Amino acid sequence: MMKDTLHLKAPGNWINDPNGFIYYRGEYHLFYQHFPYAPRWGTMHWGHAVSRDLVHWEHQGVALFPTKSYDQNGVFSGSAMEVDGKLRLYFSAVRYLAANPEDIHCADGDAFVTSQAMIVSPDGKTFDNFGQKRQIIPVLEDAAIGDAKDTRDPKVWKTKDGYAMILGSTGPDQTGRALIFHSTDGEHWSYQNQYRSPAFGKMLECPDLFEVDGQWVLVGSPMGARRTGVQYYDQAKCAPVAFEEETGTLSLQGDFRILDDGRDFYAPQTTLDEEGRRVMIAWMRMPRPVETSADGRGAWNGMMTLPRVLHWKDGWLYTSVHPAVDALFTKPVALQDVAFDKPFRLKAKLSEGDALNVCGYRIRVENGCIAGDRSDVFDGIEGYSLTAKTPAVEGTTAALDIFVDSHVIEIYIDGGWHVLSHVIYGAKPVLEGAFDSVWTMDGEV
Numbered sequence: 283m284m285k286d287t288l289h290l291k292a293p294g295n296w297i298n299d300p301n302g303f304i305y306y307r308g309e310y311h312l313f314y315q316h317f318p319y320a321p322r323w324g325t326m327h328w329g330h331a332v333s334r335d336l337v338h339w340e341h342q343g344v345a346l347f348p349t350k351s352y353d354q355n356g357v358f359s360g361s362a363m364e365v366d367g368k369l370r371l372y373f374s375a376v377r378y379l380a381a382n383p384e385d386i387h388c389a390d391g392d393a394f395v396t397s398q399a400m401i402v403s404p405d406g407k408t409f410d411n412f413g414q415k416r417q418i419i420p421v422l423e424d425a426a427i428g429d430a431k432d433t434r435d436p437k438v439w440k441t442k443d444g445y446a447m448i449l450g451s452t453g454p455d456q457t458g459r460a461l462i463f464h465s466t467d468g469e470h471w472s473y474q475n476q477y478r479s480p481a482f483g484k485m486l487e488c489p490d491l492f493e494v495d496g497q498w499v500l501v502g503s504p505m506g507a508r509r510t511g512v513q514y515y516d517q518a519k520c521a522p523v524a525f526e527e528e529t530g531t532l533s534l535q536g537d538f539r540i541l542d543d544g545r546d547f548y549a550p551q552t553t554l555d556e557e558g559r560r561v562m563i564a565w566m567r568m569p570r571p572v573e574t575s576a577d578g579r580g581a582w583n584g585m586m587t588l589p590r591v592l593h594w595k596d597g598w599l600y601t602s603v604h605p606a607v608d609a610l611f612t613k614p615v616a617l618q619d620v621a622f623d624k625p626f627r628l629k630a631k632l633s634e635g636d637a638l639n640v641c642g643y644r645i646r647v648e649n650g651c652i653a654g655d656r657s658d659v660f661d662g663i664e665g666y667s668l669t670a671k672t673p674a675v676e677g678t679t680a681a682l683d684i685f686v687d688s689h690v691i692e693i694y695i696d697g698g699w700h701v702l703s704h705v706i707y708g709a710k711p712v713l714e715g716a717f718d719s720v721w722t723m724d725g726e727v
């Protein structure tokens with residue numbers, strides 16, 4: 283089976299959202315939206331990868347695929363839960379009203395309906411797509427609750443007296459909604475409550491709701507969150523909320539903010555790691571496939587971010603790099619000895635006017651903000667933003683922790699106060715600037 287170290291990449295063809303992220307029987311399982319036939323989006327399957335440490339991944343092939351009339355056109359995003367030692371996967375099941383006659387992987391006129399379904403795996407290794415799936419929430423018929431087409435991405439968790447589910451949806455007013463369902467057994471669900479917000483754009487995708495350091499946080503990916511003339515309009519956001527499990531009541535306790543300043547980042551999902559830390563992984567969107575790769579995966583499109591640990595501190599959600607990533611970079615090297623064909627890590631402290639060149643990717647401090655510029659490492663691809671920046675940093679210097687892999691750069695600023703991640707194409711073997719330290723990975727890539 284194909285392996286990935288550091289960033290989990292499509293094993294070939296296409297991936298998007300992380301799904302069913304869970305620590306189960308001593309291993310991390312990360313499923314993902316997968317189209318196995320071409321490096322573009324199409325009829326969704328769940329691909330599957332496992333890891334012992336969140337940074338060495340082994341692809342396991344396809345776990346879920348369409349088998350039922352209700353999921354015949356796609357097994358959309360969802361989550362995982364362990365119940366009685368078994369692995370339950372919750373997903374959105376898509377059925378097109380008609381397929382596009384020239385491209386059966388897309389709905390004709392974008393007309394489809396969505397229900398929610400689950401499958402039980404006895405061991406996280408075998409998935410009986412024919413015998414073990416069941417529909418748990420039928421297509422919504424009451425528009426006052428949510429949309430028959432656009433209601434999806436169940437995130438499920440255990441509550442004091444049962445189970446809760448949050449779903450993304452929209453309504454006749456074209457405003458995004460988060461729906462809360464409740465269940466005593468995780469199988470029979472009833473609608474409980476909802477929360478609407480203009481911050482959810484025209485439709486909310488991939489919501490996640492959890493408590494970290496005593497604060498409830500809502501994470502979600504609203505469609506149409508941003509209007510600038512360049513991609514991407516859909517952006518992942520987070521906000522502190524109050525949540526009452528008994529009634530499923532959500533209320534905002536602060537502002538929504540964009541989770542990653544680079545804006546390729548989308549559809550994050552969290553879980554608890556082995557030590558009980560809240561860990562998040564998101565999809566890094568790529569505007570075009572990588573056509574060749576040395577390891578035989580063929581053309582591929584899409585990868586995951588590094589695992590990030592979430593902390594609520596001083597009224598702010600910090601997303602810092604997971605200790606498993608730290609444990610990987612144990613070898614300090616001299617700048618001139620960096621091997622550009624392997625991932626590496628750079629640390630630097632920057633003040634106003636300072637600049638770095640990392641493989642052709644430029645990092646600068648401009649008016650107190652950390653700015654990233656991929657103009658020289660984006661292969662002339664048009665229609666996407668080339669530059670991005672954080673808000674102004676407090677104090678005069680910012681500590682940058684930079685991770686470089688073949689098609690992605692992640693910059694963690696001041697211990698995860700902000701993160702700026704960018705997809706890049708055509709990285710060059712260049713490193714310029716004042717770095718405090720440079721690190722390569724210990725062991726095999």
Ligand code: FRU
Nearest residue numbers: 299315326358359487488549
């Ligand atoms: C987000 C999303 C989800 C959906 C899935 C389909 O990227 O649109 O809402 O379940 O991707 O692949």
